[in-house]
Structure formats: C-alpha cells, structure tokens
Amino acid sequence: MSGLGAILRQRLRRDWRQLLIWTIGTALLAYLAYVGVAQSYGTEQDRASLLAAAIANPVILLFRGLPSGPDQGAFMLFLIFPWLAFLAALMSTFLAVRHTRMDEELGRAELVAATPAGRTTPLIATIIHGLIANAVLAALTILALLGTGSGAQGAVVSGVAVGAVGVSFLGVGLVAGQLMRTSRAANSLAVWVVLITFLFSGIGNALGSPSADLQRMESSWLAWLSPFGWGENVRPYADDELWPIALCLAVGVVLGAISVVLQSGRDLGQSFIAERRGRADATRALGSPTALVRRLSTGALIGWAIGGLLTGMLSTALASVVSSISGDNPAVEQILVALGGNADLARATVAVFFTLLGVLAGCCAVQVVIRARQEEASGTAEPLLSTPIGRVRWLGDYLLVALVGIVLVVAAAIAGAALGIASQRGDWSLMRDVAVVGGGQGVAASVFLALTALVFVLAPRATIAVGWGLVALATIVGLFGPLFGFPSWLVDLAPIAVTPQVTTDTGIDLRGFWWLVAVAIAGAAASLALMRRRELAPAG
Known part of the structure; x- marks a missing residue:
C-alpha cells in the first residue's frame, strides 16, 4: 500500500510523547495498585472480609471490578482493572479521532489524499497505529505486574485484557470520526460511549449474583453490553478466561472495518451525521x-x-x-x-x-x-x-x-x-x-x-x-x-x-x-x- 510505512512513521514520531504518558501512566497505576494492596490488605482474611463488604454494598461495586476471590492478584484486579481499561479506552478513542476527523478538519487529510497514498491509507495507518499503542500499553502493564513478583500467567492475561479493551474503543473512535462532522463532536460521542459502557459494567456487577461465601460475583446481563464487562470477566489471577479477550478484539476489528466502509461511502470532509443548520442571522x-x-x-x-x-x-x-x-x-x-x-x-x-x-x-x-x-x-x-x-x-x-x-x-x-x-x-x-x-x-x-x-x-x-x-x-x-x-x-x-x-x-x-x-x-x-x-x- 503506497505510503503506508511513511505515514505510520510520521504518526509515531508525532505522537510518541503522548503515547508514552498514557502507556507508562497506566502501567505505573497497575504497579502502585499491587504494592498498595500488599501493604494495606496483606492477609487473605483482610481481603476476604473486604470482598464480603463490597459484595454487600452496591456503591463499592459501581466503581470497582468484578470480585473473583481473595487471592492477592485477583483482589488487586478487582480494585483497579476498570480504571486501567478506562485509561486504555480514552487513549484509543482520542488517537483514533485525532488522526481521522481532526486531520480532515485541519486539511491534512486532503493533502495526503492528493498523493499516491490516497484516502484509505491514512485510515489503515491509524488502525495499525492504535493497535501498536495498545500492544505497548499491554506489554508495559505486564512488565509492571511482573515487577511486583506476581504470577506470570496472571500478569500476561491482565495486560492483554487491558489492551484488548483499548482495541474495542479504538474501533469506537474510528466510527465516531466517520459519523460526526467535527473532531469535537466525534470525541464527545466516543467519550460518552466510554462513560455509558463503564457505567453499564459497574451497575451490571452490582446487580450480579454473589457466591454463598461472598467472595465472588457473577455479572448480570447488563455488564455483558460493555467491553469493560468483557475485560473484567477475563478474571486474571483467578480463571484466566481468554474468550472475552477474543470478543474485545473481534469488536475492535469489526468496528475498524466498518469505519473503512463508511469512509469509502462519503466525500472528504463530510460526515454521516450532519451538523445542525445555523440561523441565517444572529440573534441579539x-x-x-x-x-x-x-x-x-x-x-x-x-x-x-x-x-x-x-x-x-x-x-x-x-x-x-x-x-x-x-x-x-x-x-x-x-x-x-x-x-x-x-x-x-x-x-x-x-x-x-x-x-x-x-x-x-x-x-x-x-x-x-x-x-x-x-x-x-x-x-x-x-x-x-x-x-x-x-x-x-x-x-x-x-x-x-x-x-x-x-x-x-x-x-x-x-x-x-x-x-x-x-x-x-x-x-x-x-x-x-x-x-x-x-x-x-x-x-x-x-x-x-x-x-x-x-x-x-x-x-x-x-x-x-x-x-x-x-x-x-x-x-x-x-x-x-x-x-x-x-x-x-x-x-x-x-x-x-x-x-x-x-x-x-x-x-x-x-x-x-x-x-x-x-x-x-x-x-x-x-x-x-x-x-x-x-x-x-x-x-x-
């Protein structure tokens, strides 16, 4: 594909500082969360008691993950996984909109489209760019968790799950960039999808079915409407289920393909959701x-x-x-x-x-x-x-x-x-x-x-x-x-x-x-x- 490598290198040079902040910040949060859990809840009895309290209290579950047992790693992911995934989601949506709709607004896309690269190559470059960013985020999260001495399998599954949720929302950002006329509107749409699905996951967990010993919760159907819910049901350090990761990746791929189809069906600078018409004359x-x-x-x-x-x-x-x-x-x-x-x-x-x-x-x-x-x-x-x-x-x-x-x-x-x-x-x-x-x-x-x-x-x-x-x-x-x-x-x-x-x-x-x-x-x-x-x- 003509110019793909050059466009991708230019994107990486342009964004490396921002992506470094997002990825290192997410990994650092994972590391500090594990250290904090080890210091504050050092015994299994402490963790079991807090899990029982959380399952009995819907307020706590609204802003935490899915209880999967008192093991130190599983307990840490219960506290922090939704927020690791939240950072991955925001990074991915902002990246997608910046290199699609914002480039069209600023006239960059038109200049690139006039070269042999054409109109589709920059979008493909954005998809690859987003996948690389989430792969780096996943890798740094894995390294951060391995640095705490936690189990290797749980660390790998945790990092991959966080990155997979980011890939899902990369697709959301790509589609939002095709639907909306401005980058501001596209970012707003993508962020509202992130917030609503985050809330779906929290409420879905709070309405779930607890185990008899109050150490584990099964999500209700509402959580399964959200990529955050899929990521939480991977249950790293407990079950290490891989199929929800595949679901996140599949949704990201499908949405990315939809964005390519949508772009092929519209003129450069146009959108599928038009801006509201303004008045001919300004009011007082x-x-x-x-x-x-x-x-x-x-x-x-x-x-x-x-x-x-x-x-x-x-x-x-x-x-x-x-x-x-x-x-x-x-x-x-x-x-x-x-x-x-x-x-x-x-x-x-x-x-x-x-x-x-x-x-x-x-x-x-x-x-x-x-x-x-x-x-x-x-x-x-x-x-x-x-x-x-x-x-x-x-x-x-x-x-x-x-x-x-x-x-x-x-x-x-x-x-x-x-x-x-x-x-x-x-x-x-x-x-x-x-x-x-x-x-x-x-x-x-x-x-x-x-x-x-x-x-x-x-x-x-x-x-x-x-x-x-x-x-x-x-x-x-x-x-x-x-x-x-x-x-x-x-x-x-x-x-x-x-x-x-x-x-x-x-x-x-x-x-x-x-x-x-x-x-x-x-x-x-x-x-x-x-x-x-x-x-x-x-x-x-």
Whole structure:
C-alpha cells in the first residue's frame, strides 16, 4: 500500500510523547495498585472480609471490578482493572479521532489524499497505529505486574485484557470520526460511549449474583453490553478466561472495518451525521464574544450537567440503601473510611459520589478551555482577534463560561441529590453534606480550570494532553490513594481529595479549601496576564 510505512512513521514520531504518558501512566497505576494492596490488605482474611463488604454494598461495586476471590492478584484486579481499561479506552478513542476527523478538519487529510497514498491509507495507518499503542500499553502493564513478583500467567492475561479493551474503543473512535462532522463532536460521542459502557459494567456487577461465601460475583446481563464487562470477566489471577479477550478484539476489528466502509461511502470532509443548520442571522443573544463562547460550549455544558444530575441522584439514593447496612462489619467501615473519609455510611457515600462530581466538573472546565485551543488551532480565533476584542478578553470569556459550567454541574448534582432523597424518602439532613461537599468540589474543579488555562497560554500545543492528564492524575491519586496506602502528602496534592467535609451535625472541616481558592485565583490571573503578550499558536 503506497505510503503506508511513511505515514505510520510520521504518526509515531508525532505522537510518541503522548503515547508514552498514557502507556507508562497506566502501567505505573497497575504497579502502585499491587504494592498498595500488599501493604494495606496483606492477609487473605483482610481481603476476604473486604470482598464480603463490597459484595454487600452496591456503591463499592459501581466503581470497582468484578470480585473473583481473595487471592492477592485477583483482589488487586478487582480494585483497579476498570480504571486501567478506562485509561486504555480514552487513549484509543482520542488517537483514533485525532488522526481521522481532526486531520480532515485541519486539511491534512486532503493533502495526503492528493498523493499516491490516497484516502484509505491514512485510515489503515491509524488502525495499525492504535493497535501498536495498545500492544505497548499491554506489554508495559505486564512488565509492571511482573515487577511486583506476581504470577506470570496472571500478569500476561491482565495486560492483554487491558489492551484488548483499548482495541474495542479504538474501533469506537474510528466510527465516531466517520459519523460526526467535527473532531469535537466525534470525541464527545466516543467519550460518552466510554462513560455509558463503564457505567453499564459497574451497575451490571452490582446487580450480579454473589457466591454463598461472598467472595465472588457473577455479572448480570447488563455488564455483558460493555467491553469493560468483557475485560473484567477475563478474571486474571483467578480463571484466566481468554474468550472475552477474543470478543474485545473481534469488536475492535469489526468496528475498524466498518469505519473503512463508511469512509469509502462519503466525500472528504463530510460526515454521516450532519451538523445542525445555523440561523441565517444572529440573534441579539449572540451579540457579544462572551455569548459566542457560550454558544460554542452549550452542548458540552448540558452533557456534563446531566452527568452531575445523575451523580447527585445516585449519591443520596444509594446513601439511603447503605444506611441500612449493618455497621458492625469492620470491612464496610474500613473501605468507606478509606474512600469517603467518614465512618458514617451515608455521609461517606455522599463524599465518594461527590468526589466523582469534582472530576465531572473539572472535565467540563477543561473541555471549555480546550475549545479555545481548538478555535486557535483551526484559525477561527484569528478573525475574531483582528477586531477590537483583545486576547485577554477572548481568553477571559472562556474562563467565565467554564466557571459557569462548573456552577451548573454542581447545581445539577445538588438538585439530583434532593431528588434522590425524595425518591427514597431518605434523610434530608444529608443536604447539608451535599451543599458543603458539592461547593468544595466546585472549587477543586476551578483549580483544573486555572491550571489548564495556564498551560494553554504557556504551552498551547500541550493543552489537550496536559489538561486531560491533570484530571486523570488527580482522579487516580485522589480516589485511589487512600485505598492503596499512598503517602498523605501525595494524596493531598489532588484537589478533589482535600475539599471541605462535614464532620458532625454542626462541624465542618475546611481541609485544603483556602489553598484551592488561592491556586484557582492565582492560576486564572496569571493566565490572563501572560495572554496579553502571547502570540497565536497554529496547530502542531
């Protein structure tokens, strides 16, 4: 195939830094998870007790894997496998969209199509590129697990399962790039598929059938609608089933083939799902640069607000269920104290869910700033900045809309929490916890906003990778650090881990509230000040 090798080499040279971060980060998470389990749950009795608590508590199973026994390796994969697969899924979808739809948007695909390589060769190169990336991720994960001294067979099966899930979502990203008209829409579609299937797997596990000794869970049918569920049912270090891996790979191959067929049936630059037609004339509501940014970001804000609403509903609805669980089981108390920082089951449940809310609100803010980078890279920001609107005002509008997005996500979660209490006739006193923890997570999300804006000004071409990387790293450290025994100073670096909490009916522990506020204000101010002298940076 003419030019395939050259295109593939160019892709690998262009992406090696990003792929290195994704692959090494995933492998490092696997290594730290195993070390943390060995330190925190060193005996089989400890692990068996915690598994029994997890199977009895649907909140824990929503964000963990599939219980497969108290063996150290199987227990570690129960805690961490969904998140290893989640990182592989995001890496794969972003890679697929970047080299398909985004290259078409920026005009690169048209230039390549004019050479003997034609239109299909770049897509084939993207498929091979994605397969190589997932193979490297699988290999590094295997090496990380072997480095802990765990069983060789379990380590190999674990790494291959994670990579296989990534291949499935590589196919999702390839198809999304064919269906949607813009890279932003394609990424949004792919990420929503990742999130929904992740939720399907968690709920499917929580609704599964436990064994009599509460050490193993059989997934319900819902988990089998998700590649995450397929990967978890490999059960590394326990059953080492290989056919779910084959299922993941088969889906990835089929979706890749579908993407090739779809591309053959459309014109370059077109899509199968057309963008909504715009108005011939702008309304008065679109009479300012701030309104333009708001218009460009409306879809993202609505999507993240819906996520906040569902998170809030689950937090209090499940808190009512968890409150009925006996607090006499020390393993229940142990894991909830580790995850939520509160021995009260209902309050700990709210804290865990609202930690995830901080991640959602942070993602909303990061996506709005990334939109500014995409406008700059595509050249659409330049005509706007040629008017009396200055660079500082332009960036300030994005910061303002992102801040409004954070407020909307948090407000939706608080409203959802009220609906959850009402649906279960629960304890309305939890609304105080909801307000305090929700407000604190909004401040934490503002830190992600300020830091991403600072990166956008100082290193614009790194905005997308660093912005999402900051959220991912904070999620790993803040959500898993206490469970895996990470040093407290490291956990405290994650904004979502140091937000205020209600300690008693009248007491509030502010924790890191003031340094979060200081970082958010200082970062935003610095980004605006430095933007004054920063030149526009084209796509790189």
